[in-house]
Amino acid sequence: MYFPFLVNLDDKAILVIGGGKVAYRKVLLFKKFSTNITIIAPEICSEMEKEIKKNNFVYLKKCFENGDTLKFDIIIAATNKRDVNKLISLESRRNNKLVNVVDDPELCAFIVPSIISYENFLIAFSTFGKAPSLSRVFREEFEKDFNSNFDSIIKYLESLREDIKNRNYLPEEKEKILLNCSRKAFKYFRRGKSLSEIKAMIENCN
Structure with a gap:
């Protein structure tokens, strides 16, 4: 059974094994949260090559070999060969590493949800790998509303919280x-009110 929790990746070493479009999308996701990313693949797509150069990620031009996962904390297996992905999963689990095998929940120690992420909030959607396209639909629908404007509301509520704590x-x-x-801010936000309007509407709630 999967338990959702947020992990600080500042001191975590991430390994992505695979150089195709799927691996590239995983790199795009993880780079939002960490710069300590290494890619292992005998060949990489042009998009991956640009991303590696742009961010100075480590690229090891080789096939996966036993022991490659040992110095990493989080491993993403994104090759197009299930037998290789299975070897990666087995080695990672044997050494108590967090491993995700793309599109193969049975081999995963963790699942990457579909997320909406800004500076002050994160919303995640998951079907536990059973219907990932539905998770994407959820994300696409919710991100129409929950965007940078909602991020501003959270920053305001943070300052309000500090004020209330000192009273x-x-x-x-x-x-x-x-x-x-918070209930009033959320309600007015969903009604399309601006931050200044929300501030005015809840100024008497404290």
Whole structure:
């Protein structure tokens, strides 16, 4: 059974094995959260080559060999050969590494969800690998609304939270005020109100 949690990748070494379009998309995703990415593949697509040069990622021009995963924390197996992907999964699991095998949930220690990500919030959708295209549909529908404007609302609520924390209220009172403000902010945001309008509408909730 999968448990969703957020991992800080600042000190994690990521290995992507594969050089095609699928591997390239995984690199695009992980580069949003880490610059410590290594790619292993005998050949890479032109898009991957540009991405490696642009970001100074490490590229090892070779086929996967036993032991390649040992110095990495997170491994993405994205080759077009299931037997190779299975070897990568077995070695990773044997050494307690987090491994994801693209389009093969049975070989995965973790699944990469479809995500909407901004500076102050992240929303993830997953069908546990059973219908990944549906996860993509969810993301595409939600990201129409949950965008940089919503990010601004969260930054405002963060500053409001700090203000409430410094006031002489009982803990349960602070929690009640912040929950009420958050509910109002969310409701007005979904109604298409701007940040300045939302601020004005909830200014009396604290």
